[in-house]
Amino acid sequence: MAVVFKKTKGLTDAQTHYCPGCTHGIVHRLVGEVLEELGVLDKAIGVAPVGCSVLAYKYFNCDMHEAAHGRAPAVATGIKRVRPDNFVFTYQGDGDLASIGTAEIVHAAHRGEKISTIFINNAIYGMTGGQMAPTTLVGQKATTAPNGRDEAHCGKPIKMSELLATIDGAKFVERVTVTTPANVRKAKKAIKECFKLQLEGKGFGIVEVLSTCPTNWGYTPQEALKWLEENMIPYYPLGNFRKPEEVE
Amino acid sequence: MAKVLMKGNEAIGAAAMEAGCKYFFGYPITPQSELPEYMSRELPKAGGIFLQAESELAAINMVYGAAGSGVRVMTSSSSPGISLKQEGISYIAGAELPCLIVNIMRGGPGLGSIQPSQTDYFQATRGGGNGDYRLVVLAPANVQELVDLIIEGFDIADQYRNPVMILGDGMIGQMMEPVEFKAPKKRELPEKDWATTGTGGKRKPNIINSLYLQPEDLEEHNIRLQQKYNDIKKNEIKVESYNLEEADVVIAAYGTTSRIAKTAISQLEKEGYKVGLIRPITLWPYPYDEFEKINDNCKGILTVEMNSGQMLDDVKIAVKGKYPVYFHSRTGGMIPTPNEIIEKVKKIYGGEI
Ligand SMILES: Cc1ncc(C[n+]2csc(CCOP(=O)(O)OP(=O)(O)O)c2C)c(N)n1
Ligand code: SF4
Numbered sequence: 001m002a003v004v005f006k007k008t009k010g011l012t013d014a015q016t017h018y019c020p021g022c023t024h025g026i027v028h029r030l031v032g033e034v035l036e037e038l039g040v041l042d043k044a045i046g047v048a049p050v051g052c053s054v055l056a057y058k059y060f061n062c063d064m065h066e067a068a069h070g071r072a073p074a075v076a077t078g079i080k081r082v083r084p085d086n087f088v089f090t091y092q093g094d095g096d097l098a099s100i101g102t103a104e105i106v107h108a109a110h111r112g113e114k115i116s117t118i119f120i121n122n123a124i125y126g127m128t129g130g131q132m133a134p135t136t137l138v139g140q141k142a143t144t145a146p147n148g149r150d151e152a153h154c155g156k157p158i159k160m161s162e163l164l165a166t167i168d169g170a171k172f173v174e175r176v177t178v179t180t181p182a183n184v185r186k187a188k189k190a191i192k193e194c195f196k197l198q199l200e201g202k203g204f205g206i207v208e209v210l211s212t213c214p215t216n217w218g219y220t221p222q223e224a225l226k227w228l229e230e231n232m233i234p235y236y237p238l239g240n241f242r243k244p245e246e247v248e
Numbered sequence: 249m250a251k252v253l254m255k256g257n258e259a260i261g262a263a264a265m266e267a268g269c270k271y272f273f274g275y276p277i278t279p280q281s282e283l284p285e286y287m288s289r290e291l292p293k294a295g296g297i298f299l300q301a302e303s304e305l306a307a308i309n310m311v312y313g314a315a316g317s318g319v320r321v322m323t324s325s326s327s328p329g330i331s332l333k334q335e336g337i338s339y340i341a342g343a344e345l346p347c348l349i350v351n352i353m354r355g356g357p358g359l360g361s362i363q364p365s366q367t368d369y370f371q372a373t374r375g376g377g378n379g380d381y382r383l384v385v386l387a388p389a390n391v392q393e394l395v396d397l398i399i400e401g402f403d404i405a406d407q408y409r410n411p412v413m414i415l416g417d418g419m420i421g422q423m424m425e426p427v428e429f430k431a432p433k434k435r436e437l438p439e440k441d442w443a444t445t446g447t448g449g450k451r452k453p454n455i456i457n458s459l460y461l462q463p464e465d466l467e468e469h470n471i472r473l474q475q476k477y478n479d480i481k482k483n484e485i486k487v488e489s490y491n492l493e494e495a496d497v498v499i500a501a502y503g504t505t506s507r508i509a510k511t512a513i514s515q516l517e518k519e520g521y522k523v524g525l526i527r528p529i530t531l532w533p534y535p536y537d538e539f540e541k542i543n544d545n546c547k548g549i550l551t552v553e554m555n556s557g558q559m560l561d562d563v564k565i566a567v568k569g570k571y572p573v574y575f576h577s578r579t580g581g582m583i584p585t586p587n588e589i590i591e592k593v594k595k596i597y598g599g600e601i
């Protein structure tokens with residue numbers, strides 16, 4: 001019988017703990033597939049964040065290092081500087097990367113660390129139960145913004161890809177989503193390009209993935225995908241913000 | 249090897265390189281900046297990496313990553329910077345990784361001053377970061393001992409898979425003394441087969457982690473950590489003591505303060521007083537048992553520190569109420585003088601305090 005689909009070697013057999021319909025799972029699969037297809041599983045070292053993906057160290061089928069909340073880019077820097085021939089990536093949420101770890105991601109990019117970052121923007125603190133993130137949309141309700149985010153009180157959501165694209169050391173910055181099969185394919189292509197950039201020694205790369213948190217948004221998985229498309233994409237436009245000149 | 253004259257802060261760097269440390273992550277702060285400056289000059293020549301991080305938070309987390317990757321790595325700072333490093337130190341201790349952390353203490357709290365102090369004794373020996381963990385804390389009193397403890401510190405860290413802290417003060421960092429680089433005692437050091445190096449397709453993935461979601465698992469991890477700490481207590485205590493059998497008064501002091509105490513003791517001896525000394529070299533594990541050697545007729549213990557009484561607690565634990573414990577302190581970057589100590593000892597002798 002012809003095999004039309006099989007699980008990637010990039011993921012372990014462990015059952016994930018993600019909620020049904022959460023897009024963390026899709027992104028894990030894409031990252032696993034790209035690691036496998038690029039043939040770097042044997043030399044990959046991943047850094048897991050604090051957030052819903054804290055257990056990512058059990059899911060990626062390569063050496064893994066669990067970091068403190070927001071510090072994954074610093075941990076990855078330590079690893080990459082010591083082992084420049086290994087492939088080093090971080091996987092981080094929006095509370096992790098865009099709030100508590102803003103300094104670490106900005107400076108890893110600014111130094112042009114040859115690491116790759118997968119950034120899961122679900123506009124909420126998923127793991128801790130739906131508190132407001134710096135990425136929560138204006139008007140979007142969160143457990144610490146019960147009436148919805150108020151711009152006068154806490155500003156507009158931060159656009160990390162746009163911000164990082166202003167930094168010279170960031171050589172690849174792209175925002176994608178995984179709401180449709182076509183978007184999933186585009187997301188995988190971006191992750192692959194981003195990872196290749198590290199293998200070519202060109203500098204820092206990041207792929208921001210607009211993601212859903214059906215549980216804390218209070219939607220079904222389908223509703224959540226729809227809400228993402230109607231509300232997040234208009235504010236966080238998809239597309240590439242930076243590519244190395246050679247790739248352009 | 250011939251002796252060379254070196255400033256404390258630079259000697260730390262040279263000793264670390266002698267011990268095979270090729271990686272340094274740090275952030276500038278007085279009074280230890282000569283060390284990162286030295287490393288930025290010397291490490292690249294030796295094929296190593298010096299990296300100035302964006303903050304102490306980042307620096308210690310870079311150390312966390314590098315230590316997880318299986319290399320000898322260090323960072324250094326002074327008090328406020330060490331406060332920022334506590335998060336990473338707790339993770340490193342929890343994940344059981346070896347590394348060396350240098351704290352060249354200055355006055356506090358807050359921004360405090362840039363003058364020498366010993367105000368981070370509690371932070372170093374009682375945790376500082378969250379959780380039930382211990383650092384091996386080494387307190388050198390001169391530049392030679394500083395060099396010896398740095399070199400041995402890396403071995404201790406590797407042997408027990410535990411972070412080691414060198415606790416010095418601004419004086420030792422700035423002081424110039426002749427030093428010699430000697431090999432430490434031989435230890436059986438375990439293979440770092442747990443390190444993240446990439447599987448190479450030859451083994452299961454290695455995971456560096458301090459998270460144990462199941463309470464049973466975390467309890468087991470904590471019990472194992474305590475067993476390791478007990479081994480360290482059994483094997484690694486270092487202390488210098490003097491005249492405990494005869495002394496009427498015993499001074500307890502560590503680091504540079506112990507040198508001032510020694511000057512006071514020799515002056516007092518010339519005047520006919522019998523004074524002893526206990527100088528802990530490991531602040532954790534603490535040499536409690538050494539105090540058992542003090543003779544029964546001793547009138548009291550005088551603890552001398554450049555803080556408001558931190559090691560004082562350990563001295564009280566050690567003497568178990570057997571002797572009165574007195575205290576002399578200067579803080580804020582002020583340094584106790586031999587004369588102040590001499591006067592205090594004479595008062596204890598005369599029953600005036
Ligand atoms: C220093 C520290 N502060 C706070 C927390 C609690 N905490 C755990 S996860 C989290 C938010 C994670 O949100 P995000 O990064 O967006 O990831 P998500 O769960 O949404 O994927 C917080 C605040 C922590 N573990 N450590
Ligand atoms: S809480 Fe949200 S982000 Fe976390 S696993 Fe569930 S759906 Fe996903």
Ligand SMILES: [Mg+2]
Pocket residue numbers: 093094095120121122123124125126133
């Ligand atoms: Mg989130």
